[in-house]
Amino acid sequence: DAGVIQSPRHEVTEMGQEVTLRCKPISGHNSLFWYRQTMMRGLELLIYFNNNVPIDDSGMPEDRFSAKMPNASFSTLKIQPSEPRDSAVYFCASSEFSSRNEQYFGPGTRLTVT
Amino acid sequence: AQKVTQAQTEISVVEKEDVTLDCVYETRDTTYYLFWYKQPPSGELVFLIRRNSFDEQNEISGRYSWNFQKSTSSFNFTITASQVVDSAVYFCALSEAGDDKIIFGKGTRLHILP
Numbered sequence: 001d002a003g004v005i006q007s008p009r010h011e012v013t014e015m016g017q018e019v020t021l022r023c024k025p026i027s028g029h030n031s032l033f034w035y036r037q038t039m040m041r042g043l044e045l046l047i048y049f050n051n052n053v054p055i056d057d058s059g060m061p062e063d064r065f066s067a068k069m070p071n072a073s074f075s076t077l078k079i080q081p082s083e084p085r086d087s088a089v090y091f092c093a094s095s096e097f098s099s100r101n102e103q104y105f106g107p108g109t110r111l112t113v114t
Numbered sequence: 115a116q117k118v119t120q121a122q123t124e125i126s127v128v129e130k131e132d133v134t135l136d137c138v139y140e141t142r143d144t145t146y147y148l149f150w151y152k153q154p155p156s157g158e159l160v161f162l163i164r165r166n167s168f169d170e171q172n173e174i175s176g177r178y179s180w181n182f183q184k185s186t187s188s189f190n191f192t193i194t195a196s197q198v199v200d201s202a203v204y205f206c207a208l209s210e211a212g213d214d215k216i217i218f219g220k221g222t223r224l225h226i227l228p
Contacts, residue, residue: 031214043205043218050214089157095214102149103216105159 002026004106006092012112018080021109024073025094033103034067034077035091043091049075050097082113116141118208118219126225127196135191135222137206143167145211148182148189153221154202165189193224201226 005024013019025032033048047057049069057067064083069075079086089110093103117140127133139148150162163173165182173180177194193200203221 033216042220045215045217048214056215091159093159097214102161102164104161105151107158110157 004092004094004104006090006106006109008109009107010110010112012114013082014114015083016081017113018078019082019086019111019113021077021090021092021111023075023077023092023106025075025092026104027073028096029094029104030072030097031095031103032069032075033093033095034075035093035105036088037091037108038088046077079111082111084113087111087113116143116146116208116210116217118206118217120204120206120219120222122222123220124223124225126227128227129198130195132192132194133196133224133226135193135204135206135224137189137191137219139187139189139206139208141187141208141210143210143212147209147211149207149209149216150180150189150191151205151207151218152202153205159205162191196226198226198228200224 007022031050034046035043036046037043044059046059047067048055052069065079067077089108091105091108093105095101095103119138146167148165152160152162163180170182179192181190203223205221206219207216209216
């Protein structure tokens with residue numbers, strides 16, 4: 001069974017450009033999570049979905065960030081316009097619906113905004 | 115509010131030594147779940163273990179063992195006879211029942227020296 005798939009693995013873009021990160025969760029998992037990891041702030045939860053519905057987006061830094069989950073097998077995290085401080089590794093994770101179940105992480109997307 | 119503290123930022127040990135990674139958590143819930151994840155240099159986060167708050171039995175998996183003590187709100191992780199491949203950042207995490215979010219500690223970077 002394939003794990004969580006993220007694309008692209010690396011993204012380098014210029015400040016002001018739009019960036020779209022993609023995630024395919026593990027088939028059958030009901031919950032999907034977007035995290036951001038930086039040296040300064042560690043691993044931060046940005047937003048999560050249950051059954052394709054956004055439940056908690058309190059971790060989204062500002063209006064420049066948006067996330068969608070149009071169906072059970074696909075989610076996007078968009079940054080528009082991007083800024084250098086958005087440079088980080090962005091992880092997507094999925095789990096079976098319930099806090100007692102472990103989350104499985106994708107390989108991450110390393111974003112560099114110059 | 116829930117919180118996870120990993121006081122050890124970085125640890126270095128010589129190969130074959132035993133090493134314990136500390137994790138202290140805070141929660142007001144009586145039902146909660148504790149996790150450990152490993153992040154090797156390649157960057158992906160790998161699930162290691164989940165414990166629920168009603169099961170204080172220690173767990174052993176090969177060279178890995180976990181000591182859960184509710185009296186001290188700790189969930190420590192010990193690697194016996196460490197190997198260079200154990201070098202990674204290890205995260206302890208907590209999730210409360212009814213909340214799908216997992217709160218991660220800041221991580222402990224473990225260096226196993228040959």
